[in-house]
Amino acid sequence: MKLDAALFTALRWGFSARRRMSTNRAILAGAGITAGVTALIVVISVMGGLQKGYIDSILEVSSFHARVDVPREAAETTAEAVRTLPEVATAIAFLETAVVAVSPTGETQPLFLRAMRDDSPSRDPAFTKALGLGSVKRFPVSGGLVLGKEAAAALGAMPGSGVELFGARQTQEEGLLPLSVSLPMVGTFTSGYYEFDASCAYVAIEKGTAAMDLFPMKTATLGIKLKNRWDDVRAKKAIEKILPEGSGAVVSWREYNRSFFGALRTEKSVMLLLISLIFLVVGINIFHAMRRTIASKTQDIAVMKAFGASESAIRALFCLDGLVIGLAGAFAGTCFGLLIASNINLIAGAVASMLRVVADWAGRLGLGGRGGDYRLFSPAYYYLNAIPASITGVEIALIAILAVASTTLSAIVASARVSQAKPSEVLRNE
Numbered sequence: 221m222k223l224d225a226a227l228f229t230a231l232r233w234g235f236s237a238r239r240r241m242s243t244n245r246a247i248l249a250g251a252g253i254t255a256g257v258t259a260l261i262v263v264i265s266v267m268g269g270l271q272k273g274y275i276d277s278i279l280e281v282s283s284f285h286a287r288v289d290v291p292r293e294a295a296e297t298t299a300e301a302v303r304t305l306p307e308v309a310t311a312i313a314f315l316e317t318a319v320v321a322v323s324p325t326g327e328t329q330p331l332f333l334r335a336m337r338d339d340s341p342s343r344d345p346a347f348t349k350a351l352g353l354g355s356v357k358r359f360p361v362s363g364g365l366v367l368g369k370e371a372a373a374a375l376g377a378m379p380g381s382g383v384e385l386f387g388a389r390q391t392q393e394e395g396l397l398p399l400s401v402s403l404p405m406v407g408t409f410t411s412g413y414y415e416f417d418a419s420c421a422y423v424a425i426e427k428g429t430a431a432m433d434l435f436p437m438k439t440a441t442l443g444i445k446l447k448n449r450w451d452d453v454r455a456k457k458a459i460e461k462i463l464p465e466g467s468g469a470v471v472s473w474r475e476y477n478r479s480f481f482g483a484l485r486t487e488k489s490v491m492l493l494l495i496s497l498i499f500l501v502v503g504i505n506i507f508h509a510m511r512r513t514i515a516s517k518t519q520d521i522a523v524m525k526a527f528g529a530s531e532s533a534i535r536a537l538f539c540l541d542g543l544v545i546g547l548a549g550a551f552a553g554t555c556f557g558l559l560i561a562s563n564i565n566l567i568a569g570a571v572a573s574m575l576r577v578v579a580d581w582a583g584r585l586g587l588g589g590r591g592g593d594y595r596l597f598s599p600a601y602y603y604l605n606a607i608p609a610s611i612t613g614v615e616i617a618l619i620a621i622l623a624v625a626s627t628t629l630s631a632i633v634a635s636a637r638v639s640q641a642k643p644s645e646v647l648r649n650e
């Protein structure tokens with residue numbers, strides 16, 4: 221059977237206005253696919269946006285694209301050598317330790333304290349941008365302590381107030397020595413990632429100051445940003461060749477964040493699987509509807525077989541029906557999904573405004589509900605200023621293929637009933 225004839229017959233059987241049940245079945249099935257694709261794209265977009273924000277913050281602020289411990293006295297020279305590699309965008313040397321901060325009011329907060337050169341913004345602008353500091357020229361501020369916004373709030377610290385830092389240092393001669401340093405708080409940062417804002421603090425590297433005693437005496441850390449973070453395996457080999465003696469192993473971002481990134485991938489996969497169940501439901505409905513359609517067209521199928529149409533050609537008619545439904549639903553769902561995902565904050569704001577109006581009217585009628593925050597992701601409950609959305613072309617293609625496959629496979633399985641139409645039996649009964 222030629223393609224044009226097959227398409228004409230499939231459309232006549234599946235979408236003919238004279239066959240209202242077939243048309244309604246196709247519309248409902250297409251609507252189900254559209255709803256499933258739209259929901260998947262919106263949910264995966266928001267989840268992808270949230271995960272992208274976390275990942276970007278971690279790579280820019282904490283793990284970098286690669287980290288390596290080097291001898292402290294060779295840290296700056298090693299950083300300069302690493303920056304000359306063609307795979308490397310920048311490299312920063314810093315010191316890192318864990319301390320307990322105590323405010324004048326007695327509030328305590330555990331902190332990861334990092335000491336860096338105050339010209340870090342010029343060496344790595346993306347780092348200070350990730351901390352929400354914009355295009356500052358000097359960071360950290362010399363002679364003071366820069367706290368995350370949430371850490372400062374937990375301590376009740378204000379600019380200029382003193383913060384006591386308690387740490388420890390271990391030596392071979394004297395063992396573990398407790399240390400304490402008092403520093404004024406000179407500023408705060410807001411990265412948008414709660415863990416960093418609640419547990420990180422920065423000081424400038426200044427030789428001879430008491431704050432430097434809190435850090436390891438023999439080792440420093442290099443934070444390395446690559447031009448292409450996916451090229452970390454080759455970059456690691458190049459970096460290892462120029463490291464001085466006594467350096468540790470180069471740890472890439474994949475290894476440093478393996479458990480966290482693995483959890484994010486699992487979360488997205490499970491969510492994709494759960495929402496994809498709507499395609500299974502739609503596929504089952506198409507299967508049963510197609511079986512009923514084939515049963516009602518037994519005579520037509522028998523006549524076509526009697527005139528020489530092969531069983532595979534007739535089955536292809538019903539498969540085309542399922543394919544058209546899947547393609548139409550996937551296309552419409554993709555358009556709606558991308559439209560909603562790209563305007564998610566406007567839509568969420570409009571919904572919140574409508575709920576607020578309804579609540580106000582309910583309050584005037586004495587039904588309660590006036591006031592309150594009706595935003596979908598209110599900053600009062602979530603550490604978000606806006607709903608992020610990010611989705612890749614691969615994810616969109618996967619969702620669309622899944623939608624088309626669910627309808628097409630259902631039609632293929634249902635079309636097996638075509639073999640039950642025997643021309644001899646049908647024509648004899650006539």
